[in-house]
Amino acid sequence: MERMRGWPVTLTEGPVGLRPLRHRDAATWRELRVRNADWLRPWEPTNPETPLFRSGLGPYLSMVHTMRREARQGLALPWVVTYEGAFAGQLTIGAIVWGSARSAQIGYWIDRHVAGRGVIPTAVALAVDHCFFTVGLHRVEANIRPENAASRRVVEKLGFREEGIRRRHLHIDGAWRDHICYALTVEDVPGGLRARWLGRDQAFPRPSSAS
Numbered sequence: 001m002e003r004m005r006g007w008p009v010t011l012t013e014g015p016v017g018l019r020p021l022r023h024r025d026a027a028t029w030r031e032l033r034v035r036n037a038d039w040l041r042p043w044e045p046t047n048p049e050t051p052l053f054r055s056g057l058g059p060y061l062s063m064v065h066t067m068r069r070e071a072r073q074g075l076a077l078p079w080v081v082t083y084e085g086a087f088a089g090q091l092t093i094g095a096i097v098w099g100s101a102r103s104a105q106i107g108y109w110i111d112r113h114v115a116g117r118g119v120i121p122t123a124v125a126l127a128v129d130h131c132f133f134t135v136g137l138h139r140v141e142a143n144i145r146p147e148n149a150a151s152r153r154v155v156e157k158l159g160f161r162e163e164g165i166r167r168r169h170l171h172i173d174g175a176w177r178d179h180i181c182y183a184l185t186v187e188d189v190p191g192g193l194r195a196r197w198l199g200r201d202q203a204f205p206r207p208s209s210a211s
Contacts, residue, residue, distance in 0.1 A: 006134035
């Protein structure tokens with residue numbers, strides 16, 4: 001695939017946005033990762049490209065280079081999550097498989113300071129709709145540790161279907177960990193996931209200026 005349809009792209013809904021990674025985000029990314037290290041460590045795959053300890057900017061720049069290459073190859077959609085215009089986390093659609101599968105996996109993290117405001121559910125809804133209705137994927141999975149109650153609530157509120165346990169699926173925090181597989185297909189959300197999410201009573205809090 002020469003270039004993925006619908007990429008690069010910026011998506012927004014109220015104060016929540018998704019935009020491509022930029023090299024100039026490096027210092028902000030490092031500061032957030034260091035500040036949120038204890039918050040993120042139990043849930044993130046062991047990966048030398050995204051360490052949770054204080055380091056130089058090299059790991060971020062390497063990650064951006066890798067993700068941009070994968071995006072050009074049609075294998076990933078790497079976004080920054082923004083809240084009220086500020087860098088607040090990351091969301092990546094990765095492990096994209098084309099052919100007869102047209103499937104992918106979604107992963108995300110959020111700054112603890114803005115957690116609980118509906119930022120990630122809204123970002124996931126935007127990303128999934130873009131994958132289904134613009135990029136042309138058919139299925140999106142989220143694999144989450146059973147102990148990660150906050151991340152499980154995100155996909156459960158959005159209506160992802162629980163499909164069972166993947167034993168020792170990823171190496172996280174020093175050991176191979178089981179994960180619960182959640183999934184959606186395009187047939188599950190014919191009107192779009194964003195519309196379904198924003199129609200819920202517990203839609204994310206809007207900033208006062210948006211009233």
